[in-house]
Amino acid sequence: MEQNKIPQATAKRLPLYYRFLNNLNQQGKKRVSSKELSEAVKVDSATIRRDFSYFGALGKKGYGYNVEYLLGFFRSTLDQHEVTEVALIGAGNLGTAFLKYSFLKNNNIRITKAFDADPSKVGTDIDGVPIYHVDELVEQLDGISVAILTVPSSEAEAITEKLVNEGVNGILNFTPARITVPQHVRVHHIDLAVELQSLVYFLKHYPLDKE
């Protein structure tokens, strides 16, 4: 909403900065330079300064950045004051791993409902997250606008349509399927097989000792 001039590449790095600032703060560090931050998050220091500068002059020349101030700034920028509820569809191997992981530690994100088609899973819960039948999506999904998709790829398209109908406008898709969505819906793909394969490709085809 606010000012949508933040480059996408920058926006993707914000959570990373936020996490490291949190670490620093917990360690009691009071100030940090773009150079230090750069070494920690492996992003060029000029890029970090540029990223920060989109939000105004957050640092002080010759000093660096005040950890607490910066942390507070990003906390509100990333809406960390309110918990974001997320639904998970497909409580299989991958889905279960996510359900057992607490994203709440550093990020105010919580998976509050899971859905599956397997009758033996429906009605149970995993680490406190209840598993509903996927047919109950319509009744149970209200208010939730982000979903994690970990169903078999053959089901991805059909489930996506349901999700979108129920008002979901952000999907984190772990299936290999490239799903079709209306323009107002944002999909991030995480394709493990592709990641692995492209890593192997890079190793075999790129010079070994310079990036």
Add this chain to the structure above:
Amino acid sequence: MEQNKIPQATAKRLPLYYRFLNNLNQQGKKRVSSKELSEAVKVDSATIRRDFSYFGALGKKGYGYNVEYLLGFFRSTLDQHEVTEVALIGAGNLGTAFLKYSFLKNNNIRITKAFDADPSKVGTDIDGVPIYHVDELVEQLDGISVAILTVPSSEAEAITEKLVNEGVNGILNFTPARITVPQHVRVHHIDLAVELQSLVYFLKHYPLDKE
């Protein structure tokens, strides 16, 4: 090795193209245009043609691409004729999900060994993949050059050092830790919390009905 002029962005899309070509081939399709492919993988058709063109003239004007030929071409480009062995470190929630997943279906990649520090896991196997103690890395890792890292983030740095010493030069890192490696080692980060958080950020801060 060969010609290292392939842009990184292109290289990352190759496995995706490969997978869809495989699908098409299995469906018995003989030819495909960049337009059709574009709709399937959600990549602009001009980008697809450009990507392919780095490898020479693979298509025919007015016709499109021969599925079988293209598939064969990418199979060898992606070294799909030989199986790539991969090790997994940390057979916890996430690691177990990966061990149960067969990457072999479409990609000639196989996790052949897993390592963990938990004595109750060592000596067992998951879906046929044996779990060794992490202290056995040195003896057991020979020949393997790619590793998947799914240990607690506090362990990431120490394990990475061991892996690198043993000759691993590709790491798929699922921990939130930003690990330090020598120049010749390639790390791909998959940071689930960051993905989720940046997705939420985009939804809240970007115009809703145009990309």
Add this chain to the structure above:
DNA sequence: AAAAAGTCGTGATGTTATTCACAAATTAAT
């Protein structure tokens, strides 16, 4: 045989992201 439709490959252009490099400001040291 001719016309129409389809499609590639790519030069040109547009867009987004990264990095350099330095003046201006601040802090730290002498």
Add this chain to the structure above:
DNA sequence: ATTAATTTGTGAATAACATCACGACTTTTT
């Protein structure tokens, strides 16, 4: 006080990537 050392914020340069748009060629239709 003065000088030296830091470090930001940013204009300008560079690099990487995506897209447009069209000539050239092929296939299909009439």
